[in-house]
Amino acid sequence: MPAGSTSVPVVRDEEGGVFASSGERYFAGDLYRPRNASGARDDTAGAAAPRLEAVPAGEENRWGLRPAWIVVDGGKGKQLLQAVRLLRGEALFAPDRAEGACAEILRQAEAEARSKSAGLWGDKNAAPIYSTARPEPLKKMTGYYVIAAGRIVSLGKTERTRYLNFGNYWKTDFTVTLNASDEALFDAALAPSGWQVDALAGASVELRGIVQQWDGPHIALHHPEQLVVLEDKRAARGGR
Numbered sequence: 001m002p003a004g005s006t007s008v009p010v011v012r013d014e015e016g017g018v019f020a021s022s023g024e025r026y027f028a029g030d031l032y033r034p035r036n037a038s039g040a041r042d043d044t045a046g047a048a049a050p051r052l053e054a055v056p057a058g059e060e061n062r063w064g065l066r067p068a069w070i071v072v073d074g075g076k077g078k079q080l081l082q083a084v085r086l087l088r089g090e091a092l093f094a095p096d097r098a099e100g101a102c103a104e105i106l107r108q109a110e111a112e113a114r115s116k117s118a119g120l121w122g123d124k125n126a127a128p129i130y131s132t133a134r135p136e137p138l139k140k141m142t143g144y145y146v147i148a149a150g151r152i153v154s155l156g157k158t159e160r161t162r163y164l165n166f167g168n169y170w171k172t173d174f175t176v177t178l179n180a181s182d183e184a185l186f187d188a189a190l191a192p193s194g195w196q197v198d199a200l201a202g203a204s205v206e207l208r209g210i211v212q213q214w215d216g217p218h219i220a221l222h223h224p225e226q227l228v229v230l231e232d233k234r235a236a237r238g239g240r
Helices: 081-087 100-115 135-139 180-193
Strands: 008-012 018-021 024-028 051-056 066-073 078-080 129-131 145-151 154-157 161-165 175-179 204-210 212-214 216-221 227-229
Touching (some): 024 051, 024 081, 078 081, 129 135, 161 180, 175 180, 180 227, 204 216
Parallel strands (some): 024 066, 129 145, 175 216
Antiparallel strands (some): 008 018, 008 051, 018 024, 051 066, 066 078, 145 204, 154 161, 161 175, 204 227, 212 216
16 A cells, blocks of 8 residues: 555445445455355444545446555554455455555465465365466366466567466467566566566466466466565575
8 A cells, every 4th residue: 555645434335345435435456255255254334343444546447436445443553454354364365556565465464364274265165276287277267366376387478468388388278478568567576586577487486367268278467466486586596
């Protein structure tokens, strides 16, 4: 959440997951609830409901809702609702706006829930980590947001697109793409671990995004936090 961002008081309206203020309607951004996940606990309603604030984080979507950071003040300090829900295992981190320290807070909250098998992480059918080496299960998730992990087999590029290939047969294997114009943003995000996009061949990575069909299953990356390298290149070189 950007420092110095302006917040507005909101109340939770009758539509689940929506927060309202003076005609504006917001939703908690950067979260995704898998289709098999059970209902989330709502601790923003009731007689002891905490004060809520929304920090707008983008433009309205087609339903007239704006993504926002939802801040919860229950009298014992303020918390980010997104982090609370990730800690409980009620959603996946779906980076769209978060970056830097904010993204790390949300990723660590999800990681803690994973380690404790909290919420949806206690059900392997609700939030599996898909293998990039097995395209068929990914193909069945077309249209859904997933987390996938595996090793990049090769790289490709055109003037407009960068390709991360997870197999030798592009007609059937899993592929990830990003716009060439975004490569510098991804390089900046990868820099702390010593990586760059054009050096990722052979790297073990974790990816997040909506599965599409483009020959084999495919995810298009639009935000640098959708891609994380699972090995620190600098550590492997003795920190140099």
